[in-house]
Amino acid sequence: MGNRNIKWGIVGLGNIASQFASDLLLIENAELTAVASRDFAKAEEFGAKFNALRMYNSYDMLFEDSEVEIVYIATPHNSHAELAIKALENGKHVLCEKPMSLSYEDAKRMIEASRKHNRFFMEAFWTRFIPSMQDVLQKINDGAIGKINYIKADFAFHGSETENKRLFDKELGGGALFDIGVYPLFLSYIVLGKPKEILAKAIKHKNDIDLQTSMILQYETAQSVLHASIVSESDMKAIISGTKGRIELNAPWFIADGYSLFANEEKEATFILPALGKGYSHEIMECQNCILHNQIESKLWSHQNSLDLSGIVEEIKNQIKLPF
Template identity: 75%
Template sequence: MRNLDKIKWGIVGLGNIANQFAADLVLLEDADLVAVASRNIFKANEFAQKYSCSKTYDSYDALFADDQVEIVYIATPHDSHAELAIKALEHGKHVLCEKPMALSYEDSLRMIEASKKHNRFFMEAFWTRFIPTVREVLEKVDGGIIGDIKSVKADFAFYGNEIEGGRLFDKNLGGGALFDIGVYPLFLSYILLGIPKEIVAKSIFHKNGIDLQTSMILQYENAQAVLQASIVSDSDMKAAISGNKGRIELNAPWYIADGYSIFKDGKEENFSLPNLGKGYTHEAIECHQCIRNNQIESTLWSHENSLDLSKIVEEIKNKIGLSFT
């Protein structure tokens, strides 16, 4: 039966996040990493050997042309996501594309249109959406356990290493706090409260024009989200969702939480929900299920969800005066 077959993966862009994803992918019995591509063939060979992958390529186009590959995981720098995702879709591949899916809303639209045109599954790799903690917390919130949400507080911050050739501080590669990590707290606010009525945002900039730190307040009809992203400071990386009947806190670091706590009626209740591997496994499982069901998008993180978030990020980019040109 087709459902028992392994889904055959290819990976393009073999940096740190690709290593973490590949390490998780090998934990899934129905996943098979069959090809990897890097513009540096030595890097590709080393990566392939590490994860028992049989084929390596020194060009992304060559991997896209490989008939054995069913789905491509795109883990290149942000600036190339749109071009590579569309090219993979044109070659008949399903695509899981690292976040942010693109550096502009216009490019995000083109990627979704390509998915529809070629009838291939496409998903932005928002792994946090699929981890057990987030799925259960959303169910609890929807069930009214903390009442109506009034406040969401979340941040993502760390001390970035400004090294020569590093992607994080490179304007040409879409570096900076907002696009690299700011999308995480914005994602949490969006899945809980939807599209805001108004956004206030302020940033501290590097001399090269990227944002080093961005703080955001998202205004909703009856709630607010206070969010921050920084690559020049640290934080406890907890997330709090407060309602008129209680509060939920996601364990730190919240974007890959292994549990959560509910504070209600003067009591604290703790829940433990470990991830499989680091947590990338859960988004891969979702990809498998969608492909086997002939879906071109996930119901948990849909095309519309990605486009909504892209539009929110673009509004903030414009408000703070960030430009990658």
């Protein structure tokens, strides 16, 4: 078995797929076997750019390609569940872009399909695998900043309806919560676990998607204050604060190239931990490692982790009355 090449397929060839494919080229035992888009010209252009062996104008044809071992799904949110399940039914391993689905029920169906067909499935929460995040979690586990009492994290930028059509598209699962709100929620969850209570308020678009959402996650002895917006900017730093000090992740924190450690209000140390390529490389290596070891889930971002996060998002979706 050893370190053989793993053969990848990519469906949905937008911006994120391009960034992912450029990282795939950096991994020596990763091969881009096939790409698929409903627009064949796009598939041809993408395939040529990233040296794919085959290009398809249908997702089904890619799923039926016997050489493809693992499919990366990078289509809009509303199609994730259906495509992931279809790929798993065709015997493919799956890395599905986050959020894995627009409902908790669909998330459960996806995990069930992975287990039923005994194929690897992971939600593409790439931030979990970047070196700075791994290091921060290790420091927290080692008690470097004591018991965590407070997390502040946001993800915000000024989107425009003309340039970021998908973001504002209700049919495609647009809006702040599902596109970027999942990141601050992920940070709170990976550090503090599932909250006891959630409070969320949103400012809505006329089509009912959320333009900005603020969230408080209440724990036994801690709180997380989180925010997501597609209509305004923020500093995009994240702070994790404990009884002995705090950690500040460099902006933008979800792809942090490092962080600072503070104790007694004094900066004690700065750590620089750049990611390889755009940062997707680390989740790619995790997928390949799991497949080579016949694991159907990652220990770092497990099926249960995805379900827990999906449940948190579902609660917020219901509180702010999103139409999905």
